[in-house]
Amino acid sequence: MAEEVYNFQTDLTKLDLNSNSYNGENALFFADCSKLAYESQETIKQVITEQLDFNNFRFFDVGKSTQAFIAGNDKMIIVVFRGTQEIGDFFKDAELKLKDDLVGKVHQGFRTSLNEVWDNNVKDQDMHQFIAQCQDNNQSIWFCGHSLGAALATLAAAEYALNGNNSDVEAVKGIYTIGQPRVGNRKFAKGFDAILAEKCFRTVNNNDVVAKIPLPGILFKYAHVGQEIYIDCYGKLQHSIPWWEKIRNQFRGIQMDFGDIGIDALEDHGSEGYVNLIKENRKVIF
Numbered sequence: 001m002a003e004e005v006y007n008f009q010t011d012l013t014k015l016d017l018n019s020n021s022y023n024g025e026n027a028l029f030f031a032d033c034s035k036l037a038y039e040s041q042e043t044i045k046q047v048i049t050e051q052l053d054f055n056n057f058r059f060f061d062v063g064k065s066t067q068a069f070i071a072g073n074d075k076m077i078i079v080v081f082r083g084t085q086e087i088g089d090f091f092k093d094a095e096l097k098l099k100d101d102l103v104g105k106v107h108q109g110f111r112t113s114l115n116e117v118w119d120n121n122v123k124d125q126d127m128h129q130f131i132a133q134c135q136d137n138n139q140s141i142w143f144c145g146h147s148l149g150a151a152l153a154t155l156a157a158a159e160y161a162l163n164g165n166n167s168d169v170e171a172v173k174g175i176y177t178i179g180q181p182r183v184g185n186r187k188f189a190k191g192f193d194a195i196l197a198e199k200c201f202r203t204v205n206n207n208d209v210v211a212k213i214p215l216p217g218i219l220f221k222y223a224h225v226g227q228e229i230y231i232d233c234y235g236k237l238q239h240s241i242p243w244w245e246k247i248r249n250q251f252r253g254i255q256m257d258f259g260d261i262g263i264d265a266l267e268d269h270g271s272e273g274y275v276n277l278i279k280e281n282r283k284v285i286f
Helices: 024-036 041-051 087-091 108-115 127-134 148-162 166-171 186-199 243-256 271-280
Strands: 056-060 068-072 076-081 098-100 105-107 140-146 172-178 200-205 227-231
Touching (some): 024 041, 024 076, 024 140, 024 271, 041 056, 041 068, 076 127, 076 148, 105 108, 105 186, 108 148, 140 148, 148 186, 148 200, 166 172, 172 186, 227 271
Parallel strands (some): 140 172, 172 200, 200 227
Antiparallel strands (some): 068 076, 098 105
């Protein structure tokens, strides 16, 4: 057996695949999957098939901006999107435009990236088609990702559920994202939340700058989806926090990091930091 080069933090025996609530052990698993997505294809395959013992696996890398993988066993299917080190490219004027979608409007750049691997009719590189191949035992389906990967995971879950039937909606058991930017406008958020809000957990680490863009309001009209799980400046999870308390906590986070190397808003975005903080809160259930 090949030497393990990546060790999952999760206790797989403690995953709750029937939970519709936020579950700390589940969150840790999907944060770990999102972090794993940044590794090489060979490493991801080794971890998924040997360390985690998933029998179905496929890596997707068709276009210039989208990489992802799907893994499945007889109980669950995980759909994981990789983020990018160049997320700033997605917030240029041309990409910021909102495009008509199933419900409301979504970020044009994110939609283009998802289309590279979703219903693209490319042999062995169509994620939707591979999910159907894997789902031979009524397995639950879970979506996750970090940063750009979080945005694509959200769009993919919406595409799967909103464009499917009742059984497709029921099959989507959870959407766990970390460091996620806004994906679409208020109408999209409303349509998404109408069927998926109770299953969508969007974790934000204190001052993570990416979670604050694109800007909401009159000009851009972007809005977040799902339930925010906020990690405060003390590393504790908050399921519901008033906006004024959140702002005060963010200022406190900046004060606490004053003098440290790096910028607080960027440091709070790292996938490794998310994994470590969620691990510290692995017993939390909301």
